[in-house]
Structures are given as C-alpha cells and as structure tokens.
Amino acid sequence: xxxxxxxxxxxxxxxxxxxxxxxxxxxxxxxxxxxxxxxxxxxxxxxxxxxxxxxxxxxxxxxxxxxxxxxxxxxxxxxxxxxxxxxxxxxxxxxxxxxxxxxxxxxxxxxxxxxxxxxxxxxxxxxxxxxxxxxxxxxxxxxxxxxxxxxxxxxxxxxxxxxxxxxxxxxxxxxxxxxxxxxxxxxxxxxxx
Amino acid sequence: xxxxxxxxxxxxxxxxxxxxxxxxxxxxxxxxxxxxxxxxxxxxxxxxxxxxxxxxxxxxxxxxxxxxxxxxxxxxxxxxxxxxxxxxxxxxxxxxxxxxxxxxxxxxxxxxxxxxxxxxxxxxxxxxxxxxxxxxxxxxxxxxxxxxxxxxxxxxxxxxxxxxxxxxxxxxxxxxxxxxxxxxxxxxxx
Numbered sequence: 001x002x003x004x005x006x007x008x009x010x011x012x013x014x015x016x017x018x019x020x021x022x023x024x025x026x027x028x029x030x031x032x033x034x035x036x037x038x039x040x041x042x043x044x045x046x047x048x049x050x051x052x053x054x055x056x057x058x059x060x061x062x063x064x065x066x067x068x069x070x071x072x073x074x075x076x077x078x079x080x081x082x083x084x085x086x087x088x089x090x091x092x093x094x095x096x097x098x099x100x101x102x103x104x105x106x107x108x109x110x111x112x113x114x115x116x117x118x119x120x121x122x123x124x125x126x127x128x129x130x131x132x133x134x135x136x137x138x139x140x141x142x143x144x145x146x147x148x149x150x151x152x153x154x155x156x157x158x159x160x161x162x163x164x165x166x167x168x169x170x171x172x173x174x175x176x177x178x179x180x181x182x183x184x185x186x187x188x189x190x191x192x193x
Numbered sequence: 194x195x196x197x198x199x200x201x202x203x204x205x206x207x208x209x210x211x212x213x214x215x216x217x218x219x220x221x222x223x224x225x226x227x228x229x230x231x232x233x234x235x236x237x238x239x240x241x242x243x244x245x246x247x248x249x250x251x252x253x254x255x256x257x258x259x260x261x262x263x264x265x266x267x268x269x270x271x272x273x274x275x276x277x278x279x280x281x282x283x284x285x286x287x288x289x290x291x292x293x294x295x296x297x298x299x300x301x302x303x304x305x306x307x308x309x310x311x312x313x314x315x316x317x318x319x320x321x322x323x324x325x326x327x328x329x330x331x332x333x334x335x336x337x338x339x340x341x342x343x344x345x346x347x348x349x350x351x352x353x354x355x356x357x358x359x360x361x362x363x364x365x366x367x368x369x370x371x372x373x374x375x376x377x378x379x380x381x382x383x
Contacts, residue, residue: 022365025315028308029334030232034241039223043216045245046252 211255218264219248225265225336226272232331233276235316243279247272266345269338273346318368326361333358 223244230243250271261267319327332343340354347354
C-alpha cells in the first residue's frame with residue numbers, strides 16, 4: 001500500500017511546494033459545509049434549553065417553597081411543644097416543708113397525747129419550685145398516722161391512767177373518776193336555824 | 194408587588210427583542226461558527242454540537258449583544274473556546290479519529306480521491322505543528338476570517354498573527370520537502 005501511495009504523495013508534495021497549491025489546500029482545510037437546516041436545529045436546541053431551564057427554576061422554586069413551609073410548620077410545632085412543656089414546668093409544684101415536729105410523740109409525756117397527735121402534719125409554707133424540683137409523693141405530703149399496735153395502745157391507756165386528771169381527755173377522765181357514796185341525813189329544825 | 198403596565202410592557206418588549214436578536218445572530222452566523230468549530234475539532238457532528246453550545250452561551254449573554262460591535266469576532270472567540278474545551282475532553286478518542294474523519298471520495302471520482310489524499314497529508318502535517326502555530330493556521334483557513342479577527346479570538350496582536358502564519362507555512366513547506374525526500378529514497382532502493 002505504501003509503495004502504491006508513495007509516488008502520488010511525492011507528486012502531491014512537489015506540487016504543494018508551489019505557493020498556489022499549498023494555499024489552495026489550506027483554503028479547503030476548514031471548508032466543511034454543515035448539514036442542511038443547521039440554523040433551525042440550533043434554534044430548536046436553544047428553545048429546548050430555555051424550556052428545560054424554566055422547568056428547573058419552577059421545580060427549584062416549588063422545592064424551596066415546600067421546604068420553607070415544612071420549616072414553618074416544624075417551627076410552630078416545636079414552639080407549641082416548648083410552650084406546653086414550659087407551662088407544665090413553671091406550674092407551682094407544691095413542695096411543702098413539713099414541720100420538724102414529730103408526728104407521733106413518745107408517750108412519755110402525756111401532755112402531747114391530745115387530738116393534735118392524730119392530726120395531719122402541719123404545713124408551714126409553700127415554696128415555688130421550678131424545674132427539677134424534688135417530686136414528693138402523696139404519702140410524703142400527707143403521711144398517714146402510724147399504725148397503733150395492741151401493745152402501744154395498751155401502753156397509751158396505762159399512761160393515761162397514770163397521768164394527771166387535768167391533762168387527760170374528758171372521755172377518759174369520766175371513766176377514771178370514782179363516784180363516792182353520798183351520805184343522806186334527815187333534815188332537822190336545828191339545821192334550819 | 195405591583196408593577197405598572199408600562200414597565201411590564203417594556204420588559205416584554207425587551208425580552209422579545211433579545212430573543213429576536215439571538216435568532217438573527219443564529220441565522221446570520223451559524224455557518225461561520227460551525228466552520229470555526231470544525232477547524233478545531235475536524236469532525237462534522239462534533240462541530241455542530243459545538244455550534245449549538247456556542248449559541249446557548251450567546252443566549253445566556255443576550256443582554257450584551259446590543260453592546261457588541263463585532264459579532265463575528267465575539268462569536269468566533271466563543272466558538273473557539275467551546276471547541277477547544279470539547280477537544281480537550283475527547284482528546285484520546287479524537288487523536289486517532291482525526292485522520293479518519295476526512296470525507297471519503299465518491300467512487301470513481303479521481304479528482305476527489307486526490308484531494309482526499311492531499312487533505313489527509315495536510316492534516317498530518319498540520320497536526321505536527323506547534324500548538325500556537327496550529328491554532329493560528331486553523332483559524333486562518335476559516336472562510337473570511339481576517340488576521341484582526343484571529344488576533345481577537347486568540348488574544349494576540351495582529352502582527353503576531355501574521356508572524357505565526359508565516360512561520361506555520363514555512364514549517365509546512367519544510368516538512369513537505371522532508372517528506373518528499375524520505376519518500377523518494379525507498380523508491381530509488383526499489
């Protein structure tokens with residue numbers, strides 16, 4: 001193949017060495033004609049590009065609007081939740097300070113054995129606690145009176161009997177007082193005078 | 194936002210005129226842009242794609258159209274850059290393809306066969322030129338492109354364009370002579 005082309009090329013090369021032939025060859029170098037309807041195809045391509053771009057922009061706007069809407073809704077929900085939780089947390093939690101007086105006193109001093117010992121613990125003041133306040137159960141706030149066993153009841157009765165009359169309740173006092181016999185004598189005139 | 198009717202109307206007219214301007218430029222210079230792209234890419238389909246991309250860029254800068262004095266040089270510069278980008282991207286595939294993309298001659302047409310061979314040879318020789326000389330020479334082969342326009346495209350003065358063209362042609366002739374001498378040698382041996 002090389003041997004066949006070589007004479008032609010040599011011939012062409014010799015011809016191109018002339019100024020005119022080289023110029024002519026160079027003139028044909030970029031003389032390529034486009035296919036028919038190049039302008040129409042280019043305009044159609046531009047229109048398609050514009051349409052695609054518009055669609056893309058619309059989609060971007062729609063996506064942005066949806067995103068903003070979602071953010072607003074989420075923010076509202078979060079705000080509402082925060083307010084609710086703040087309300088519950090700032091509500092005054094009754095945290096009574098229970099008096100340090102013993103609820104049940106020892107039976108040694110009979111004076112304390114009044115109805116006060118059976119009463120609820122005295123609440124001195126309410127303090128407002130916000131946030132992580134110590135949660136008190138109902139039992140802590142209103143403790144039930146200690147259960148009286150049979151032995152403690154018996155001890156209490158004995159103590160009441162021993163204790164002075166004035167200090168005991170009326171109920172017990174009436175039971176404990178001995179009724180002395182009344183002496184009945186005849187009324188005489190001497191006595192009247 | 195409330196817009197007065199006049200503002201809306203003027204905007205609509207402006208938009209229409211931009212579209213019309215672009216259309217006019219396409220109809221006037223599409224072939225020229227194609228040829229600039231073809232001078233770089235040496236492939237008809239690639240050149241057409243490059244021309245389309247060029248006019249997309251023109252459309253993006255349609256607002257500048259009214260302020261441009263020489264549309265041809267401006268378009269040639271855009272087409273040149275687009276074509277160079279495309280060539281860079283498809284360089285490995287196009288390297289071997291360059292020589293194959295020369296239009297095949299019609300069967301039996303001796304003249305076109307000779308021209309095809311000449312073009313193949315010329316393309317090989319141009320491909321061996323230095324980059325700056327090759328670019329200048331390729332642009333100079335585009336129809337009706339002056340050395341001033343080539344200078345604007347390449348960003349060099351006109352005198353440099355002339356010097357480069359002269360140098361490129363000298364090199365081509367030297368290469369042709371060398372080729373002739375090399376090809377004469379084996380024939381003598383045979």
